[in-house]
Amino acid sequence: MSDSTKASAGFDVAYVARLARLHLEEGERAQLQTQLEQILEYVDELKAADVEGLAPMVQAVETENILRSDEVMPGLDRDAALSNAPEHRLDLFIVPRILE
Amino acid sequence: MATLTELTLGDAVRLLNEGGTTAVGLLESLLSRIDRHDGAIGAYRFLDREDALQQAREADARRARGEAGALLGVPVSVKDLFNVKGQPCTCGSRMLENYRAPFDATVIARLRAAGAVIVGRLNMDEFAMGSSTENSAWGPSRNPWNTEYVPGGSSGGNAAAVAADLAFASLGTDTGGSIRQPASFCGCVGLKPTYGRVSRYGVVAYASSLDQVGPVTKDVRDAALLMNVIAGVDPRDSTSLDVPATDFTATLGRDLRGLRLGMPAEYFDVAMDPEVSRTVRAAIEVCRSLGAEIVPVRLPQTRFAIPTYYVIATAEASANLARFDGVRYGLRAKADDPLEMYERTRSQGFGAEVKRRIILGTYVLSSGYYDAYYLRAQKVRRWIRKGFDEVFHSCDALLTPTAPTTSFRFGEKSADPLQMYLSDIFTATVNLAGGCAISVPCGFSSAGMPVGMQVIGPALAEGTILQVAHAYEQATDWHTRRPQLKG
Numbered sequence: 322m323s324d325s326t327k328a329s330a331g332f333d334v335a336y337v338a339r340l341a342r343l344h345l346e347e348g349e350r351a352q353l354q355t356q357l358e359q360i361l362e363y364v365d366e367l368k369a370a371d372v373e374g375l376a377p378m379v380q381a382v383e384t385e386n387i388l389r390s391d392e393v394m395p396g397l398d399r400d401a402a403l404s405n406a407p408e409h410r411l412d413l414f415i416v417p418r419i420l421e
Numbered sequence: 422m423a424t425l426t427e428l429t430l431g432d433a434v435r436l437l438n439e440g441g442t443t444a445v446g447l448l449e450s451l452l453s454r455i456d457r458h459d460g461a462i463g464a465y466r467f468l469d470r471e472d473a474l475q476q477a478r479e480a481d482a483r484r485a486r487g488e489a490g491a492l493l494g495v496p497v498s499v500k501d502l503f504n505v506k507g508q509p510c511t512c513g514s515r516m517l518e519n520y521r522a523p524f525d526a527t528v529i530a531r532l533r534a535a536g537a538v539i540v541g542r543l544n545m546d547e548f549a550m551g552s553s554t555e556n557s558a559w560g561p562s563r564n565p566w567n568t569e570y571v572p573g574g575s576s577g578g579n580a581a582a583v584a585a586d587l588a589f590a591s592l593g594t595d596t597g598g599s600i601r602q603p604a605s606f607c608g609c610v611g612l613k614p615t616y617g618r619v620s621r622y623g624v625v626a627y628a629s630s631l632d633q634v635g636p637v638t639k640d641v642r643d644a645a646l647l648m649n650v651i652a653g654v655d656p657r658d659s660t661s662l663d664v665p666a667t668d669f670t671a672t673l674g675r676d677l678r679g680l681r682l683g684m685p686a687e688y689f690d691v692a693m694d695p696e697v698s699r700t701v702r703a704a705i706e707v708c709r710s711l712g713a714e715i716v717p718v719r720l721p722q723t724r725f726a727i728p729t730y731y732v733i734a735t736a737e738a739s740a741n742l743a744r745f746d747g748v749r750y751g752l753r754a755k756a757d758d759p760l761e762m763y764e765r766t767r768s769q770g771f772g773a774e775v776k777r778r779i780i781l782g783t784y785v786l787s788s789g790y791y792d793a794y795y796l797r798a799q800k801v802r803r804w805i806r807k808g809f810d811e812v813f814h815s816c817d818a819l820l821t822p823t824a825p826t827t828s829f830r831f832g833e834k835s836a837d838p839l840q841m842y843l844s845d846i847f848t849a850t851v852n853l854a855g856g857c858a859i860s861v862p863c864g865f866s867s868a869g870m871p872v873g874m875q876v877i878g879p880a881l882a883e884g885t886i887l888q889v890a891h892a893y894e895q896a897t898d899w900h901t902r903r904p905q906l907k908g
Contacts, residue, residue, distance in 0.1 A: 331789070334780060341739060341783040342746070343776055344764040356838055357781060363839055364728040364785075364794065370801045377799030378806055380630055380660070381616035381855035382880060387659040401523035405750035414748055417758050 332361055425450040427903070430590040430643040433495045437484065444477035444484075444494030447589070448538055451496050455541075455587050458906050463562045464572075464582035466501050467509055467542040476538040483536065490536025491650055497532055498588040500576050501542040502549060504623040505529050512625045513547040513557040513575075516751045516770030526623025527658065528592060528634055528651045535650040543578030543591060547772045548742065549599055549627040551575050552844045555835045556774045564607055565904040566870055570828040573603030579637040580607035584871075585906060590638045590647055594624060596631045597730050598824070598848025601860040604637050605823035605873025608862045608902060610890070611637045612644040613848075615857040615880045617662035619648075620655035628737035629660075631730075631852040640900050641861060641891040645669035648883065664881065672888035678712030682876075682889065683816035687723035688847055693825035700872040701822045704863035704893060708820060711892050716816060722808040723850060725801050727842055730849040732785050732798035739782030745770060777838060802853050809854040813879045818886055821847050823860040823873035847875060857883050861890040862899035871899075 334354040338345050345353065399412060408415040425447055428436065436442050452470060459465050473496070480494035499505065502512045504522035506529075511517045525533070532539060546556035554561040554577035562578045564570040565585035572581040576593030580603035583591055593600045595613035604611025612635045619634040626632060636647035648669040655661045684705060689698055709715050747753035747766035754765035771779070785794035812819065824844050834841045851858045856879050863874040874893070878886040894900050 332784060337780050337784045337787065338776075340787060341779050342743075342760075342763040342767055343771070343779065344768040345776075349773075349776075353777060353780060356777065357784075360731065360777075360781060360839055360842075361784075364732055367725060367728050367732070367794070367797050367801055370722075370725050370797075370804060372797065372800035372804055375800045375803045375807075377796055378803035379799060381852065382660075382662060384617075384660060384662075389656065397524060402749075404523050405520050407747060407751075407753035416748055417756060417762055419759055 332358060426454045426586040428589065429639045430492070430495055431646055433589055434492065437494045444480040444538060445474065447494065448473055448477040448496050448540070451540065451587070451589070458585060459587055461563065461568055461907060462565055462581050462585050462587065463560060464543055464578045464585065464587050465541045466511065466544045466559055466578065468540065469508065473538055473540050480536050480538060490534070491646065492532065493536030495537055496540040496589050497537040498540045498543055498579070498582055498591045499529070500545050500579055500591070500593045502545065502594060502625040503529055503592065505539055508542065510625065511559070512549070513545045513559065514770065514772065514775070515558045516745050518752065520750055524623060527620035527655045529623065531651050537650070540588070543576070543582055545578055546575035547775050548625065548738070549575040549594060549596055550738070550774050550778055552598070552602060552841050553577065553835065555831065556772055558772055561831065564828050564870070565906060566608065566828070570830055570870060571606065573606035573828060575599040576637055577603045580604050580609050580611070583607070583609045583637050583639055584904060586903065590636060590643050592634060592647070592651070593637050594632055594634050595852065596627050597734060597852055598845040600635050600637055601848050601858060601873070601875060602824050602844060604860040606828040606871065608871030608899065609637055609639060610641050610644050610859065610861055610900065611635065612648065612859045613851065613857060614648065614652065614883060615662070616852070616855050617660050618652050618883070620658040620661045622655055622657040626741040628734040629741060630737060631734060633852070641859070641887060641894050642670060642673055644859065645673060645887050667884065669883055669887060672884040673891045675888050675892070676712050677708055677889060677892050680713045680817045680885070680889065681716055681815065682708060682713045683716050683718035683812050683819045685718050685720040685723070685812070685819055685821060687720050688821040691825060691846065693822065694827065694866070696866045697822050697824070697826060697872050700864040701874050704874045705820050707896055708889065708893055711896055713889070718812045718816060718819070720808045720812060722801070722805040723846070726805065726850040726853065727846055729798045729801045729805065729853060730845065731781065731842060732794050733802060733853070735778040735782030736786050736795050737782070739779045739786065742775070742779055774838070805850055806854045809856060809879065817878070818882065818889055819877040821875045821877065823847060823875040827866045827868070827870035827872055851877055855880050857881070857886060859886045859890045861894055863893070863897070864899060
């Protein structure tokens with residue numbers, strides 16, 4: 322995307338909502354398109370920041386990989402893990418059929 | 422004598438230790454005040470009286486056996502996003518309406534170990550996204566100073582409860598200002614600790630590189646007392662910091678001689694309420710009179726804080742909230758195939774602001790836009806961090822307003838998301854940069870709404886910001902003011 326392009330130019334709320342697995346009603350879609358275009362134009366201010374030579378900052382406090390000894394520790398037991406499942410049978414989470 | 426519910430956390434502990442009251446006595450007086458006043462305030466979303474009474478009886482029994490605990494027998498309330506075993510944890514969302522937590526968050530386990538009584542769950546903006554509690558699926562909480570005004574957010578239930586003496590103290594979370602802004606709006610103290618000071622295990626995630634747990638309390642000492650209990654490394658959160666244990670009360674009571682406190686021009690230049698600016702400047706003069714050297718500093722990155730925050734926070738949120746797919750927990754909408762199930766579940770379960778942020782976050786991470794938005798925001802974040810690093814070479818801490826305005830009326834900003842986002846401008850920078858900050862009451866607007874001053878420190882400088890906030894607080898009496906509740 323070139324710097325001259327308007328930030329919101331490529332923004333299609335219906336397409337992005339599909340990527341995010343959100344179904345939008347028509348009225349909702351139109352409103353979000355307008356609001357997000359405004360927000361994106363504001364976010365476009367980031368282009369004015371001089372970030373030449375700066376490394377991206379990913380963490381608030383930078384830590385290296387944290388390792389622990391390879392020992393079994395108690396975790397959430399199966400019944401507890403299944404206790405909030407919308408549908409479960411035996412030890413399994415049940416979902417709508419995936420393969421026809 | 423003050424009524425029991427007016428006690429600070431520290432005074433309640435002292436009274437318990439002196440035998441002047443019991444855990445059951447404290448809890449019963451609190452529950453009766455909640456019964457009388459919370460209908461008008463709406464701070465709580467869940468109370469389990471029987472369970473709380475049971476915890477209080479146990480605390481009294483422990484004390485009778487000679488056991489000690491930093492918070493033994495004191496009721497503490499928590500934002501509705503901490504997992505407390507057996508309780509709901511709705512996060513202000515229909516998505517989690519019927520969820521029951523199967524485990525305790527680490528901070529809850531630490532509160533219990535210290536003897537605290539977990540009283541109830543406080544209202545919040547859905548998934549901690551918002552600045553007013555207007556985004557709660559269960560309706561907003563109200564500001565005890567004027568119930569036509571918002572309490573701030575997202576930890577608005579916390580601040581409303583603490584300000585109205587409906588909680589002795591509380592735990593909230595702060596991703597871009599969600600502890601400090603409501604504390605400022607309701608006239609209480611709110612501390613956002615350094616990222617990694619406090620475990621996030623069992624805390625529903627919004628933006629994982631920014632989220633931090635912290636206290637909302639009646640005074641600065643109470644914030645330090647809660648930090649003594651909740652801070653520390655946790656093997657279940659690999660981002661928690663393995664630093665030596667600190668007594669967060671150690672610096673309280675020291676004056677400000679020898680401290681250099683920076684006043685960033687950009688935090689006073691932006692379009693802000695002149696009353697807030699004037700009130701905070703007066704508070705800074707009090708800090709000067711207490712011995713601090715006040716130095717002007719510049720943070721030219723400030724105007725980029727909100728765009729940077731909304732790219733990074735929404736990107737992380739879009740990934741975190743992908744877990745709500747109707748499979749393992751939470752809402753599931755009826756559907757014939759999995760894709761339809763995901764889409765319907767998420768559309769029915771999430772409110773408007775959450776959808777807005779998920780879509781924005783998905784967009785800035787999507788192919789073709791990642792470099793222009795997400796990567797660029799991460800570089801600006803580095804620049805914001807460098808700006809703070811530079812000023813902290815010459816200053817021990819910074820003094821700023823917590824928010825550009827005092828509390829606003831319901832509906833005033835809810836139609837314009839961008840206006841709502843701007844209320845985080847002075848707070849979100851700290852989450853981005855990785856420092857710590859506290860909001861302390863410093864006066865009132867002509868409309869009678871509280872104003873907060875923010876003290877910002879570098880990473881792990883909680884001792885310094887608590888010292889500054891405490892010295893200021895003790896030199897003034899703002900923290901002793903209480904709203905007049907009807908009824």
